[in-house]
Amino acid sequence: MMHLNQRGRKHMVNSWTGFDQLKEVWLGDCYPVEYYNGTSSAVYDAFARITEITQTDLAEIETILKQQGVIVHRPRFTCKEDYVNEHGVLIKPPIMPRDDSMALGNNFYHLRNNYKTDPWQHQLNLIGDHAVSITPELDCLGPPSIVRVGADLYIDYDTHKHVWGMVGSTFVDWAKDYRVHIIETGGHSDGVFCPVAEGIIVASCWMEEYNHTFPNWKVFQLPQEHTVHFGKWWIDDDSITNNNAFADHINQYALDWIGDFTETQFSVNMLVVNEKTVISVNENRELNDWLDSNGINVIIAPFRAKSFWDGGLHCLTVDTIRNGTKRDFFPHRRTKHYLDWQ
Numbered sequence: 001m002m003h004l005n006q007r008g009r010k011h012m013v014n015s016w017t018g019f020d021q022l023k024e025v026w027l028g029d030c031y032p033v034e035y036y037n038g039t040s041s042a043v044y045d046a047f048a049r050i051t052e053i054t055q056t057d058l059a060e061i062e063t064i065l066k067q068q069g070v071i072v073h074r075p076r077f078t079c080k081e082d083y084v085n086e087h088g089v090l091i092k093p094p095i096m097p098r099d100d101s102m103a104l105g106n107n108f109y110h111l112r113n114n115y116k117t118d119p120w121q122h123q124l125n126l127i128g129d130h131a132v133s134i135t136p137e138l139d140c141l142g143p144p145s146i147v148r149v150g151a152d153l154y155i156d157y158d159t160h161k162h163v164w165g166m167v168g169s170t171f172v173d174w175a176k177d178y179r180v181h182i183i184e185t186g187g188h189s190d191g192v193f194c195p196v197a198e199g200i201i202v203a204s205c206w207m208e209e210y211n212h213t214f215p216n217w218k219v220f221q222l223p224q225e226h227t228v229h230f231g232k233w234w235i236d237d238d239s240i241t242n243n244n245a246f247a248d249h250i251n252q253y254a255l256d257w258i259g260d261f262t263e264t265q266f267s268v269n270m271l272v273v274n275e276k277t278v279i280s281v282n283e284n285r286e287l288n289d290w291l292d293s294n295g296i297n298v299i300i301a302p303f304r305a306k307s308f309w310d311g312g313l314h315c316l317t318v319d320t321i322r323n324g325t326k327r328d329f330f331p332h333r334r335t336k337h338y339l340d341w342q
Contacts (some may be wrong), residue, residue, distance in 0.1 A: 018325050024073065025318065202267070269313060
């Protein structure tokens with residue numbers, strides 16, 4: 001894992017709370033369609049269609065973000081050979097930067113990957129690669145399973161349990177200045193609950209109790225969202241879902257590209273622009289009305305391939321700069337570095 005510290009660079013990274021005013025963000029991307037040259041025509045045609053709708057919708061998302069005054073950074077590709085494994089098979093594209101990157105206060109963490117040339121290298125250079133250090137114990141850091149709310153971090157146990165024996169040394173570096181709450185959400189926390197403003201949380205059906213972690217905050221509990229599917233991925237195009245050659249290709253070469261969208265509630269996986277504005281890839285009228293009643297506007301952004309790539313706006317982005325500092329939303333809590341169980 002790469003740890004990039006901001007010594008000598010003012011506000012190159014500043015992100016303490018997920019609902020402070022957003023200023024700069026990374027937005028993922030998929031490969032250019034020519035990277036699929038050499039596959040069968042059936043596989044190529046499916047990837048070409050997925051690439052087309054993905055890139056079209058990402059361009060619209062970028063426009064929406066810029067209209068909100070947000071600076072958007074995108075990955076840069078060099079050549080196909082830089083993104084294949086030792087067997088010549090394409091590695092998962094950097095479509096979901098939240099999977100392996102996180103801003104935590106004034107520090108930025110970027111997981112090691114298997115690309116020969118990191119498509120985010122330009123952005124990493126802007127952040128400052130002069131202070132890179134490799135610290136193996138930080139392998140426990142799982143960005144989609146860490147929720148930042150000022151002085152408090154909420155870290156999912158299930159995602160990190162394979163390294164939980166080293167919990168003490170793990171937290172001493174990147175979480176030493178926070179109160180850390182160990183919670184059990186069953187996976188990526190950003191698909192389970194989302195603090196959208198001070199005192200307001202949107203939650204999925206997977207987790208119901210917030211009285212201890214967020215006392216007196218209002219919680220909107222979404223019922224489970226039912227979606228059409230025939231497996232762990234789906235896209236609204238019969239020429240793709242009925243394409244057996246493409247399904248075989250995914251099963252053989254790209255299972256790690258797709259996740260399991262049947263476990264994802266896209267309405268929770270939102271990107272918060274500020275305490276009055278959120279962006280979502282999913283239209284949920286009941287939720288939108290509730291947020292509106294609390295003074296929060298929901299902007300719906302298109303992402304037609306969300307059930308293939310298995311991610312919403314939070315997964316598609318990494319917020320590198322927000323206004324604000326490390327506020328303490330729960331000053332009554334005793335000062336403690338880490339391990340305050342839900």
